[in-house]
Amino acid sequence: MHPILRMVFQRLGLGLLTLFVVSVIIFSAVELLPGDLAQEILGQAATEETVAAFRRELGLDQPAFTRYFSWLGGVLQGDFGKSLANQREISELIGSRLGNTLFLAAFAAVIAVPLAIALGVLAALYRNSLFDRAINVSTLTSISFPEFFVAYILILFLSVQLGWFPPISNVDAGTPFLERMYKSFLPALTLTLVVIAHMMRMTRAAIINLLASPYIEMAHLKGLSKSRVIVKHALPNALAPIINVIALNLAYLIVGVVVVEVVFVYPGLGQLLVDSVAKRDITVVQAACLIFAATYILLNLTADILSILSNPRLLHPR
Amino acid sequence: MRDLVLSGHLSRRDFMAGAAAVGITASAASALLTSPAKAAPKKGGHFKIGIGSGSTTESLDPGAIDNTFPQQVNYATRNCLVDVDNEGNAVPNLAESVEASADAKTWTVKLRKGVEFHNGKTMTADDVIASMNHHRGDDSKSAAKSVLDPVVEIKKDDDHTIVFELKEGNADFPYIISDYHLSIMPDGKWQEGIGTGGYVLESFEPGVKATFKKFGNYWRGDERAHFDSIEVLSIKDVAARTNALTSGEIHAMDRCDLKTVHLLKRNRKLNVHQVTGTQHYTIPMHVDVAPFNDVNVRQALKYSIDREAIVKTVLRGYGQVANDHPISPANKYFNKDLPQRAYDPEKARYHLKKAGVDSINVDLSSADAAFAGAVDAAVLYKEHAAKAGININVIREPNDGYWSNVWLKKPWCFCYWGGRPTEDWMFSIAYSKGAAWNDTHWENERFNELLVQARAELNEDTRRAMYYEMQELCSNDGGTVVPMYASYVFATAANVGHDKFASNWDLDGNKALERWWFDS
Numbered sequence: 001m002h003p004i005l006r007m008v009f010q011r012l013g014l015g016l017l018t019l020f021v022v023s024v025i026i027f028s029a030v031e032l033l034p035g036d037l038a039q040e041i042l043g044q045a046a047t048e049e050t051v052a053a054f055r056r057e058l059g060l061d062q063p064a065f066t067r068y069f070s071w072l073g074g075v076l077q078g079d080f081g082k083s084l085a086n087q088r089e090i091s092e093l094i095g096s097r098l099g100n101t102l103f104l105a106a107f108a109a110v111i112a113v114p115l116a117i118a119l120g121v122l123a124a125l126y127r128n129s130l131f132d133r134a135i136n137v138s139t140l141t142s143i144s145f146p147e148f149f150v151a152y153i154l155i156l157f158l159s160v161q162l163g164w165f166p167p168i169s170n171v172d173a174g175t176p177f178l179e180r181m182y183k184s185f186l187p188a189l190t191l192t193l194v195v196i197a198h199m200m201r202m203t204r205a206a207i208i209n210l211l212a213s214p215y216i217e218m219a220h221l222k223g224l225s226k227s228r229v230i231v232k233h234a235l236p237n238a239l240a241p242i243i244n245v246i247a248l249n250l251a252y253l254i255v256g257v258v259v260v261e262v263v264f265v266y267p268g269l270g271q272l273l274v275d276s277v278a279k280r281d282i283t284v285v286q287a288a289c290l291i292f293a294a295t296y297i298l299l300n301l302t303a304d305i306l307s308i309l310s311n312p313r314l315l316h317p318r
Numbered sequence: 319m320r321d322l323v324l325s326g327h328l329s330r331r332d333f334m335a336g337a338a339a340v341g342i343t344a345s346a347a348s349a350l351l352t353s354p355a356k357a358a359p360k361k362g363g364h365f366k367i368g369i370g371s372g373s374t375t376e377s378l379d380p381g382a383i384d385n386t387f388p389q390q391v392n393y394a395t396r397n398c399l400v401d402v403d404n405e406g407n408a409v410p411n412l413a414e415s416v417e418a419s420a421d422a423k424t425w426t427v428k429l430r431k432g433v434e435f436h437n438g439k440t441m442t443a444d445d446v447i448a449s450m451n452h453h454r455g456d457d458s459k460s461a462a463k464s465v466l467d468p469v470v471e472i473k474k475d476d477d478h479t480i481v482f483e484l485k486e487g488n489a490d491f492p493y494i495i496s497d498y499h500l501s502i503m504p505d506g507k508w509q510e511g512i513g514t515g516g517y518v519l520e521s522f523e524p525g526v527k528a529t530f531k532k533f534g535n536y537w538r539g540d541e542r543a544h545f546d547s548i549e550v551l552s553i554k555d556v557a558a559r560t561n562a563l564t565s566g567e568i569h570a571m572d573r574c575d576l577k578t579v580h581l582l583k584r585n586r587k588l589n590v591h592q593v594t595g596t597q598h599y600t601i602p603m604h605v606d607v608a609p610f611n612d613v614n615v616r617q618a619l620k621y622s623i624d625r626e627a628i629v630k631t632v633l634r635g636y637g638q639v640a641n642d643h644p645i646s647p648a649n650k651y652f653n654k655d656l657p658q659r660a661y662d663p664e665k666a667r668y669h670l671k672k673a674g675v676d677s678i679n680v681d682l683s684s685a686d687a688a689f690a691g692a693v694d695a696a697v698l699y700k701e702h703a704a705k706a707g708i709n710i711n712v713i714r715e716p717n718d719g720y721w722s723n724v725w726l727k728k729p730w731c732f733c734y735w736g737g738r739p740t741e742d743w744m745f746s747i748a749y750s751k752g753a754a755w756n757d758t759h760w761e762n763e764r765f766n767e768l769l770v771q772a773r774a775e776l777n778e779d780t781r782r783a784m785y786y787e788m789q790e791l792c793s794n795d796g797g798t799v800v801p802m803y804a805s806y807v808f809a810t811a812a813n814v815g816h817d818k819f820a821s822n823w824d825l826d827g828n829k830a831l832e833r834w835w836f837d838s
Contacts, residue, residue, distance in 0.1 A: 155561055167558065263555055
């Protein structure tokens with residue numbers, strides 16, 4: 001078998017094992033939280049009788065062990081089960097949310113990744129110039145503020161004062177593509193500002209690191225232009241670390257945007273997960289967490305493969 | 319109908335008789351009288367409202383309603399047998415009349431004929447009984463189970479007549495069946511979200527939004543449900559809600575941020591509304607746990623809180639001081655003669671001395687889950703009480719799990735009540751002996767005696783006297799410090815038309831969608 005294919009299968013196997021461990025950890029963690037679904041749903045209106053009836057109906061009176069394995073059995077057959085709280089099919093509940101989250105992540109990534117790489121290359125090219133410093137200061141500033149602050153600043157100027165974009169991203173399954181882009185522009189911009197510094201600085205650092213190598217010096221001596229040296233000779237060799245940091249940031253865009261979703265009332269997975277944890281709706285929590293964990297695993301795997309393809313020497317560690 | 323007026327059971331208020339006699343239009347007529355400046359409601363438009371609650375775990379089950387988002391959905395799509403109007407009267411709604419036997423134990427409900435559900439089915443007694451039974455029985459997981467506990471039996475006389483048998487007489491029964499949980503569904507089935515209400519549910523995504531369109535065959539015709547279509551959005555973040563309103567994304571919001579509401583008021587495109595309702599905040603202590611088992615300690619604690627200061631700082635003035643009982647000025651038998659308890663560290667010291675101590679140390683659990691600002695209120699209380707020699711140790715509890723781990727469990731903690739439309743209801747669920755939510759374990763013999771008597775008492779004056787005494791008992795002997803009533807504060811775009819606001823719940827008695835309209 002081709003070594004790269006073998007690595008992919010190995011990683012996928014490990015990934016499945018990781019998912020299993022994650023599901024056990026999540027399940028036990030939610031079990032450890034005080035109270036259960038019946039109490040949380042009924043809230044202040046709970047009486048002992050109604051809570052007991054609720055538990056009987058949902059099977060919450062069964063031991064945790066039994067509940068976990070019956071859930072796992074369902075998942076292995078491709079059935080995520082129903083939300084304990086409102087009896088909706090979880091696949092349906094998560095489906096549209098996941099779509100929204102992926103859309104927003106993709107939107108932000110489409111803006112952020114090319115921009116970050118371009119800015120990184122330019123910053124390396126004009127190292128220590130005024131341009132380099134300005135880029136560094138502004139991206140570092142935007143990453144240093146909490147996300148909600150960036151979001152509110154954008155809302156204040158672009159929405160409340162100028163009225164260019166809506167302050168809330170009220171999208172649903174029927175929203176046409178362009179309108180969806182328009183409505184989710186502010187959250188995408190917020191996310192862009194939040195992740196861009198990381199990727200930009202990694203690009204800059206990786207390229208500057210390579211600029212000291214002998215072959216770059218050779219290229220200079222051949223009389224190539226500075227930009228050609230960087231884009232043609234340095235960048236391909238700097239791709240491995242850049243791809244890794246992009247993968248990490250993409251994963252963040254999918255799983256870490258709860259705060260942004262709350263501020264823009266964007267119906268993504270984050271809010272679903274938060275609500276479900278608060279109400280101890282364990283089946284939904286599990287499903288959402290598995291998706292998040294799988295996202296991380298797959299993105300890391302992709303990053304590794306791409307790094308190796310860009311530099312096959314990585315396949316044989318020294 | 320004449321029987322009803324004569325028996326006087328349905329009409330707790332004088333107005334009631336008239337309303338019942340001329341049917342439902344009376345309430346609309348009275349509403350018009352109270353605000354003559356308002357023009358007749360205009361029709362049409364797409365109305366969007368942002369609600370400060372909502373969770374992805376919600377369902378359309380009326381038994382599971384626990385906050386304002388499902389309440390809006392419920393009242394847009396469904397009706398109850400009895401409605402509470404904007405004067406606080408119980409008026410027949412899906413019921414045509416509600417008549418009591420002489421002992422107020424047997425209640426006969428005549429249903430309105432020809433009322434249609436959204437699926438085209440005509441409402442009959444069976445639907446009503448099934449809807450009520452959804453909340454009853456051993457396997458009920460409904461939050462309204464205890465509300466219907468006094469009902470022993472529900473019988474059908476004919477297709478449009480239902481008889482409720484109660485355990486004991488209750489003159490407030492019409493109010494009980496106005497509870498929002500007890501809305502009427504076809505065959506008692508909630509899954510489809512079908513009801514008899516003014517709007518048909520088009521989409522419902524829990525924790526995100528619900529959309530509705532006008533129901534053409536609404537039995538109330540043009541009288542209510544003025545919008546063509548409606549969108550209810552869950553916007554939990556108050557800043558996001560406020561932004562959405564100021565930029566015109568939504569036309570109304572609830573729960574304004576009290577810290578910034580003065581800025582909202584300056585905006586001429588908006589109206590900010592304040593309604594004093596029955597909502598109140600409480601600090602219940604377990605009266606069977608030392609040191610709270612001594613009435614003098616309870617008194618001392620009640621004297622050592624500066625209510626004015628807390629209303630001013632925590633509520634920013636959007637509320638009123640309360641008097642250690644749960645009956646609000648919006649209630650009918652609110653005891654106006656009971657002297658307002660004021661902050662008096664000297665008196666508190668005196669009561670401590672009577673209890674035989676100089677100073678005490680007590681733990682007070684608080685979290686903003688109880689109400690926004692509860693932790694601040696607890697810290698203020700600590701400062702106030704220190705002057706009376708009471709050392710309050712404020713314990714900040716996590717918001718998550720507050721209702722299952724702190725309330726009813728810790729000996730002294732913060733709590734809130736939306737209030738109830740009648741005195742009996744409020745006292746019965748939280749202050750009577752053995753009540754499901756008696757969060758103080760208070761058992762006062764005289765109080766419990768009065769509660770049962772007053773419930774079936776039909777003479778207004780005797781009844782008033784009884785409720786006055788009960789408030790006094792609660793205030794002096796009870797285990798709850800009730801520092802304040804909190805107003806409902808909500809805002810609308812300037813072109814949203816409305817009548818006098820109902821005070822029984824937030825957002826015009828939760829009926830904003832049914833009652834409001836666009837002026838232009």
